[in-house]
């Protein structure tokens with residue numbers, strides 16, 4: 001009898017251990033796979049989307065944003081049928097986290113709807129209405145930052161001296177998000193370059209410019225903001241900018257002493273230095 | 276027809292829901308929009324899947340109230356009608372695994388019951404917990420990354436892509452691998468609903484006196500461990516793993532099984548049931 005219960009206990013321990021072990025194994029594989037599956041850095045998200053990391057946590061993959069985008073009143077063709085929507089839901093094999101909304105400007109760019117139908121419907125908070133609401137409490141699509149347009153000047157034909165301002169004209173924030181800069185064309189001597197320049201403080205990343213670009217592969221294209229921007233760092237101070245100068249007000253001098261700095265500076269131009 | 280009453284009702288419900296979801300995207304209907312993860316009923320009532328909601332919460336994200344309220348509504352609903360009614364009346368994967376199971380019987384693949392040592396029916400509860408842990412570690416709702424349920428549903432609404440592979444895999448696994456392998460052993464969503472429906476009101480009730488011990492019910496039941504009382508005792512099926520699919524009721528030629536409102540004093544009534552439900 002005692003032996004039997006001993007056996008039972010041993011068996012129970014073994015099964016428990018096995019279950020725990022297998023669960024741990026499964027957990028490792030599952031984590032690895034999920035981590036891999038969410039790595040899709042170059043994807044453009046709907047307006048008002050949280051930063052990618054939070055967005056991936058939050059989005060419950062309901063598709064309500066994509067449905068609102070597709071069925072909005074402004075998205076009808078002449079017969080009143082809905083056109084393809086800007087927002088698509090990631091499918092298996094598209095190498096984006098499955099079931100999350102995204103858009104590809106060369107397929108369908110975002111038309112920057114005034115009433116932003118895609119955002120208020122989001123039940124999870126993955127699309128943050130507050131980030132596209134101005135002080136007056138109105139929705140304002142110009143506050144969206146889906147990405148940032150970047151011009152590749154070598155393939156942009158305007159940089160060759162041809163006249164093309166397709167992107168500039170397509171931009172809903174014409175003369176604000178994209179401006180044209182005039183430069184003299186030294187090659188011909190009598191023509192001007194009309195160069196498109198994007199301003200990152202205004203560009204929403206809608207991709208209308210990318211869609212409009214005339215070159216075989218768009219010379220202007222939208223990248224997620226963090227991939228399209230650099231960062232100068234805090235140690236640069238704009239000496240001509242009083243605001244920026246203020247940063248130095250409470251700065252303390254940091255004096256580093258090294259073996260080298262202990263020596264006098266050598267006036268080697270005027271000294272006859274012997275080597 | 277009686278032999279297929281609940282089966283047909285279930286298929287009709289499952290397909291109707293899919294049509295409504297499909298129409299919400301394709302034609303802009305406002306009846307049932309979204310997906311199982313989170314939906315909107317009649318343009319106002321939020322609905323959300325409890326397990327998906329838990330996964331998102333596990334990532335540490337503070338969810339919007341729409342989802343929280345939606346999850347509460349769904350939990351309450353299935354708490355009453357039987358948690359796994361979701362499985363047999365709503366979930367599209369159920370059609371796939373039922374088909375696999377039916378084919379299995381047809382092809383007589385069931386004759387030799389293989390003993391899968393590693394795969395117990397309890398595995399799904401481990402997976403359910405594991406899914407929450409992985410969600411917390413990786414920072415993404417972990418089951419949603421591979422859930423055949425939402426992949427199939429979104430496939431129907433927005434197009435499948437390569438996602439169809441998951442659905443096919445489940446079908447093959449259930450057909451050639453383990454009997455009721457996915458829904459009966461692995462699916463953490465089914466596990467969650469099993470827990471939710473533990474105390475549900477609507478239950479299948481067995482009438483031991485009417486039973487002729489033909490065992491048809493146990494053959495069709497996807498969770499036949501819950502039918503332990505057949506030809507033994509006249510009690511309700513109280514196990515949360517019962518999917519309330521009613522297949523057992525359909526196939527029983529002797530009216531020994533019927534849906535009933537759960538009687539909390541189970542052992543007291545044993546006859547009665549037949550009279551109530553003969554209509």
Ligand code: SF4
Nearest residue numbers: 069086110111113118
């Ligand atoms: S703002 Fe853009 S993404 Fe949103 S509904 Fe309009 S076109 Fe679609």
Ligand code: SF4
Nearest residue numbers: 059060062063065122
């Ligand atoms: S509406 Fe929100 S939660 Fe739903 S798919 Fe879109 S971003 Fe994700």
Ligand code: SF4
Nearest residue numbers: 171203204206207209
């Ligand atoms: S993405 Fe292009 S079109 Fe859209 S706002 Fe920016 S510059 Fe303008």
Ligand code: SF4
Nearest residue numbers: 156157164166167213
């Ligand atoms: S449309 Fe393309 S080629 Fe033309 S100016 Fe713009 S970026 Fe250059």
Ligand code: SF4
Nearest residue numbers: 362366368458462465
């Ligand atoms: S167990 Fe899972 S896949 Fe099977 S029917 Fe239930 S929810 Fe759907």
